[in-house]
Each structure stands twice: as structure tokens, then as C-alpha cells.
Amino acid sequence: MYPAPSVILFTSLSGIGFGLLAWLGTGHPAVTYLTAFTFFFLAYGLAVGGLLASVFHLGNKINAFKAFSQWRSSWLSREGIMAVASLLVMAPYAIGEIFFGQQWPLFGWLGAAGAVTTVFTTSMIYTQMQTVPRWNSPLTPVLFLLYALGGGALLAGQTGVAMLLLIALGLVQALNWYLGDGAFAAAGHTLETATGMAGLGRMRLLEPPHSSPNYLMKEMVFVVGRKHVRKLRMISMVLLVLLPVLILLLAPAAHVLVGIAVLSHLAGVFVARWLFFAQAEHVVGLYYDMR
Amino acid sequence: MTNLPSATEKKLGLAIDLDTCVGCHACVISCKEWNTSNYGAPLSDVDAYGASPVGTFLNRVHTFEIKADNRPAQTLHFPKSCLHCEDAPCVTVCPTGASYKRTQDGIVLVNEDDCMGCGLCAWACPYGAREMDAEAGIMKKCTLCVDRIYNENIPEEDRVPSCVRTCPAGARHFGDFADPDSNVSRLSAERGGVELMAAQKTRPVNRYLPPRPKADVTGDGQIDIPNPFLEAKNQTAKGFLGWLDKALEKI
Numbered sequence: 001m002y003p004a005p006s007v008i009l010f011t012s013l014s015g016i017g018f019g020l021l022a023w024l025g026t027g028h029p030a031v032t033y034l035t036a037f038t039f040f041f042l043a044y045g046l047a048v049g050g051l052l053a054s055v056f057h058l059g060n061k062i063n064a065f066k067a068f069s070q071w072r073s074s075w076l077s078r079e080g081i082m083a084v085a086s087l088l089v090m091a092p093y094a095i096g097e098i099f100f101g102q103q104w105p106l107f108g109w110l111g112a113a114g115a116v117t118t119v120f121t122t123s124m125i126y127t128q129m130q131t132v133p134r135w136n137s138p139l140t141p142v143l144f145l146l147y148a149l150g151g152g153a154l155l156a157g158q159t160g161v162a163m164l165l166l167i168a169l170g171l172v173q174a175l176n177w178y179l180g181d182g183a184f185a186a187a188g189h190t191l192e193t194a195t196g197m198a199g200l201g202r203m204r205l206l207e208p209p210h211s212s213p214n215y216l217m218k219e220m221v222f223v224v225g226r227k228h229v230r231k232l233r234m235i236s237m238v239l240l241v242l243l244p245v246l247i248l249l250l251a252p253a254a255h256v257l258v259g260i261a262v263l264s265h266l267a268g269v270f271v272a273r274w275l276f277f278a279q280a281e282h283v284v285g286l287y288y289d290m291r
Numbered sequence: 292m293t294n295l296p297s298a299t300e301k302k303l304g305l306a307i308d309l310d311t312c313v314g315c316h317a318c319v320i321s322c323k324e325w326n327t328s329n330y331g332a333p334l335s336d337v338d339a340y341g342a343s344p345v346g347t348f349l350n351r352v353h354t355f356e357i358k359a360d361n362r363p364a365q366t367l368h369f370p371k372s373c374l375h376c377e378d379a380p381c382v383t384v385c386p387t388g389a390s391y392k393r394t395q396d397g398i399v400l401v402n403e404d405d406c407m408g409c410g411l412c413a414w415a416c417p418y419g420a421r422e423m424d425a426e427a428g429i430m431k432k433c434t435l436c437v438d439r440i441y442n443e444n445i446p447e448e449d450r451v452p453s454c455v456r457t458c459p460a461g462a463r464h465f466g467d468f469a470d471p472d473s474n475v476s477r478l479s480a481e482r483g484g485v486e487l488m489a490a491q492k493t494r495p496v497n498r499y500l501p502p503r504p505k506a507d508v509t510g511d512g513q514i515d516i517p518n519p520f521l522e523a524k525n526q527t528a529k530g531f532l533g534w535l536d537k538a539l540e541k542i
Contacts, residue, residue: 001414059408059428066387066405073293076411077386130380130491131417188490191355194417195369196485196499197309201359206366209319209351212343216419219410283488284419287353287371 001132002222003277006057011122012269014050014083015144017043018115019152021090025112027103028158036097042155044087044094047115051083075128079121086114119148126276133187134180134280143169143176147269154244154265159252163245166265170241173272177233184281184291194286205289220282221290232275240268293385295378299397302468303435304375304496305455306475306484310503312462314354314368318454322350322372322433325453330438331403335426347424349373349433350454357502365505370463372454373420373433374487374495375399381412381421381432389430397469397496398435406430417491440465468496 020043024031031039055064068084070077090111096104123144126135150165191205192198213221225232244261251257285291326349327334336346350372358364375392379399382390389405390412392398401412406429413421413430421432436452439445449456455463466475475498478484484498 057409059410059423060406061408063387063389063405063407066389067407067409068386070293070386070388073295073383074386076384076409080386125411128384129414131415189417189488193490194488195355195367196487196489197355197357197367197501200501201357201362203355203357203367205353206356207354209353209371210348212345214345215347215422215425216413219413219423220419282414283417283491287369287419 001277001280001282002219003274004057006053008270008273008277010050010054010057011144012050012147012266012273013046013053014048015119015122015148016151016155016266016269017046017048017050018083018086018118019148019150020155021047021086021152022112022115022149023152023156023158025090025093025108025110025115027105027108028153028156028161030097030103032097032101036094039156040094040098047083047087075121075124079118079125082114082118082121086111086118089114116145116148119144131283132280133183133189133283135276136187137176137179137183139172139176139179143172146172151265151269154248154262157258159248163248166241166245170237173237173240177275180279187283189283189286191286191289194283205287208288216284217288217290221285221288222278223290225278229275229279232271236268236271236275238268239264240272244268293382293388293390295382295392296394299377299392299394300469301396302375302377302496303396303398303440303466304468304475304498305372305435305452306464306466306478306498306500307370308462308464308478308482308500309367309369310462310482310500311460312352312368312370313460314352314366315459316352317457317459318370318463319348319350319352321453321457323348325436325439326431326434330434332424332427332429332431334431335424337425345425347422347431349420349422349431351419363505365502367502369499370454371418371420372497373399373435374418374493374497375433375435377494377496378492380415380417380491380493384411384415386411396467398437399432400434400437401430401432403427403429417488417493418495435465468498 024039024043055061058064067077067080071081089107093104093107093111096102120141123141127140129135146165146169150169153162153165191203243264247257247261281291323334334347338344350370353369355367355369356364357367375397379392382392382399387405387407389402391400408423408428410423421430424431440450442450451465455465464475464478466473468476470476479498482500484500486495
């Protein structure tokens, strides 16, 4: 699948933003006034910034508001509703902390539950795709939730739990890569099943239907950069988990270093998210003899 | 609403005969012509005369080679357009309600006024039946020529999808798969029509009729496939030419 920068930004930033909101809403940390403003500014900035990036992905932005209408069947619609709802529910909690120095836990806990649900609905947009066997796995939502809560805990300064979540994230991500590599073959789709001509013999593409790549190939048959997968996986693992956990372990109080840990983690998220798309093989590639 | 109907009155669709398809792409062109010049946003081309032209098409013809052990290789021309699935995943993923499946005839359509161009439906389709138009930024797909098949302003013989009407080989058949006695249902039953990528559980309506087995020319070296068709017919001319023919034979 084509790793569109807007979609990588959207899933990465809004994931961490909603993760941070979830920690703030449950009072981890319980902050007030200027500190609260800084935290909520960051959390809302990431969440809303990510959502805005997703709008840049649309071909016909004028109809974007209609995306709230089909929650009965569409995970993308559910995600839009949950994102806006949890940002609104969290707002009174943020106002209480910033302007009145008070915690109103009802809004906080509701908002936190909404934030976690939002991340889950985002993950289901990808998980539901039977056409992309690598995504079509129960590990995908687990992974998205760990990314959000781990990154959120790191930003929220929850040192102990952040370390645990980041290590869990590293393990689940590694398992996801390992299982994902065999997912397409396990799903059993071949050119013979794609054409329904199994049993007639071995098939191969003799002539493609068009002489230059079309929308389908650009969007769903992205094969650029796959040869660097091993290196990119190692780089992302170091940036995502190893460096931040080391910093938290050795110098949890050094603000500059923790800042570096956050930036390193974010860079790791971008690399891993690029791989999430670039490595995903869509079954339509079978018709083009390319995956 | 993007929930799918539990059942549709008709199941209109295509039976595509891979035995007779010659891969001429006439269906591709006639589809583009009809659907770019009638309802909705046109099917645009970008850089049409440049180095890397790209355009929106609702129908594409792939060409494959099939080779079984100890059998001659054979060519398979494979036209591919929307299969109007009963469990169309492209419909349920649509967040705006632009995509829908009609209850009366099962045709899967996009209401262009509601589409926001997110492309998720194209991701959900295993067959590559949907293409986003680069100019309009909205999703285009086969409508089964819904603006032809019920159109009383055109001659009756034209009230079939454009690809069916134009196919010079007669490889494309249009009809109602819900009726077991329809042309397409009978064709599919006789020829063992198959559905594509059944494991995706999309329950496509369209059926593909597999190629008939080819005669084996590599076996004993005796090439006799065309013989039954080439047997000299007793074509005797009549009248003066007949007399002339016989007279010349005797000389």
C-alpha cells in the first residue's frame, strides 16, 4: 500500500495525542494551571493536527463532514465520531485543570475512555481489510493501542509504566512483523484464485492491461524500498524502544535527555508506520504480478 | 445508508466468456466512451499525450498465460470490472454513505455528490474495480450502465451495458443471476461459471466462464484439431457453372 505522508502523519500524531489525552484524563499526571495548559496544548495539538493531516488525504474535502453519518457500518465513520466526541468530552476536564485548578474526574475518565476507543476505531480501519492480509489480524488493534498508550505515557512523564509499555510495544511489533511476513501466503490468495482458474495450470502475467501505472498500482501495489526492510526495522526498533527506554532507565530526571527520548520515539513511530503501509500487500497486486 | 440489503429482487450482472474473449480491449474503450460522456464526472486522463499517461477506466483487460504440465501453453484474456458483489466490502466501509447497493437490481453505485474521495472503498475491493478520478477526486466504478439498461430513449437492442453491446466476440453476456432460467444463469451453469477470489467472501454476482480445454498438439505429433471443421464440403455449383465444373474435371 502507498505510504501516503498525510496518512502516516495522521495515524502517528493523533495516536500519540489521544494516548496522552488518555493519561491526562485519568490524572496521570494530575496537573493544574500553566503545566496543565502545556500538556493539553500538546495533546490537543497532536490529536487535532493528525486529524487535519488526514483531511489532506481526501480527493473531495468538501464532503468530509458527511463522514460522520455512516457509523452503523463504517469504521472510518466511527473513528471520526469518536475522535470529535472524545475531544469535546475532554474539554471541560482540561478547562477545569487549566483555569480552576480542579479535577473533574467524570469528564476525565469519559474522555480517556473515548480517546482509547478512538485509537481502537483507527486501528479497525486497517484491521477490517481482508484484502490486505498483513493488516487483517487481531494484533493490529493491540499494536495501535500500545503505540498510543506507550507514546502517551512517555509524553505524560509516566516513567515506570512508559518503560513497560514501550518494551511490550517492541515485543508485539516484532511479533507482528514476523507473523505479517507470512500472512499473505497463509491467506491462500494466488493468481489462480484471483482469476478463478485454479486447476488449469500455472499462470503468469503475459501482458498488463495498461502501459503505465494507474491509480490501483500507485495506491495498492507499492513496492518501492522493500529491499531496505530489515535495516528500517532495526532503525525503528532502536529509535522507538531501545533509546527511549535506556534514557528513562539511566536519566529519568534529565529533561533534555527525556526530550530526546520523546523525539527518538516519534521518529521510530514514523519509520514503523511507513513500514506498516509500504510492506502491506494488497491482493489486487496479484492481477499485476506485483505485490 | 451503507448497510447492505439482505437480499435484492434481481441480481443483474455479467457472464464473461474467457473462451471467446480475444483480448481486443473494445469493451475497455466503449466503456470509457459511454461513461465519460454521460452521467456524473467524466473519466479523466492525465498527461494523455506525455511520457506517462494515466487515466480512469472502469474496465481493464489483463492477459495471462496458462501452462499445465505436458500441455501446450494457452493465452487467457481476462476482462475485469465491478462484480457487483452481494457482500460488497466497498459499500460497508464507506464513511459518507456515497456507496450503496440497490435493492431492486443489486447494482453497486457511488453517489458522487456524497463521495469525499478517501479511497477506502478501493482498498476494500479485492478486484481493483474502483478507481479514484485524478481530476474530480471522487471514486468511479462500473454502473453496469444503469443509464442504458433502463433507458427507453435508446433502441431496445442498446439497453445492455456498453461493454456487452460492443464486444465483437460475443464474450460478454448481461442478465439476471437471480433468475435460474435467465441467459446468464443457464450459461454459467452449462459452462461451470466461477467467482473470483471466493475466499474473500464477497459473493460476487458476475461469473467467469473458463476456457474450454484445448486439443493437445504436443501428444503424438498428429495435428488433427481443425479436421472436423475443414472437411471438404460437397460444394457443387449448379447451373452453367456446375456443368462447366464437371466438364473441366473430365478433361
